[in-house]
Amino acid sequence: MKLMVVGLQGQGKTTLLAALKGEPPPRDEEITGVHIDEWLLSDPSKGGSLGFLRVKNVGPDVYFSTYDLAGQPEYYVIHQCFLTPNTLYMVVWDLTLGEEGIDQLEPWLSNIHARAPDSMVILVGTHLDALSLQKRKDLENINSKILKQYITKKSKGFPQIISVHYVSCTTMVNIDDLKKDIYQRAISVT
């Protein structure tokens, strides 16, 4: 299955992919174009226990081709070729941008909708660790802004947003939840 990561430059796309794959964070280098790679995701749910019996993970492995689309405007043309159906999209932005960050998601969402209207989209806000206490409280507003602007307005030309995650690729907070979500979505369609 294709996992496509989009968003403006510097939002944490490449770092997020590395965090999910369990790889070291990439060096701060501007990567251009598109970087396609593979990711074999084993069932990330922690095996539960039944009495003395430890239950092992039972879900099948999922094979992803991951597409890291550099967010520089010069590359939008290349990107168009990669927006395809049957793809799980992660639209990534930096939470420290506040409400402005939400507005910036619009072109990505409408492009995905135009190319592949039935796609599943996961919104991922990064830099959770870098939010001030005040900004952390504002996450409620962020939530309702997303809801108002992209989810209930779905008729207006946005794809189906299946979930929203707030993560830190530095402290790894909520990365596991995101991973489980990706896994479940992939399993549900393959």
Added chain:
Amino acid sequence: MKLMVVGLQGQGKTTLLAALKGEPPPRDEEITGVHIDEWLLSDPSKGGSLGFLRVKNVGPDVYFSTYDLAGQPEYYVIHQCFLTPNTLYMVVWDLTLGEEGIDQLEPWLSNIHARAPDSMVILVGTHLDALSLQKRKDLENINSKILKQYITKKSKGFPQIISVHYVSCTTMVNIDDLKKDIYQRAISVT
């Protein structure tokens, strides 16, 4: 037009692409998967002069999508999807490997032939600067080995090798000639 760069890991593929594009050499980092980028190549022939008149470059610009296919065996499966017709291939190897380097080209050439038999292939030997004086003399043997093994045996299932270049991405020796060659080939088919 697509410009596909293939060859084993560590042969200088990524460095060569940067040299051609006039970008700084990449840091020594193992890049996995496929990195797709753009390259706008202006006519690299130096404008001649007609009396007092400097003749400007007259050829049109050529737009390439460059495909840097990381050479790790794990990625051969991904690569298969990228070997397509209407593509200019550069098969890259490290000249310091001597005759052994020539043998290693075989799988790349037969894969290209199997997928896209009418492709144009340019062979590029890198690390010219790192050759000892003795090895530099051996280049004659390298030439005839290439000829015997891949060019006159074309019927045996290799694609059309249109030229062979020996370059250094460190001193930039022969990079301009390679660039001109790429340009001319692209012009001739577009």
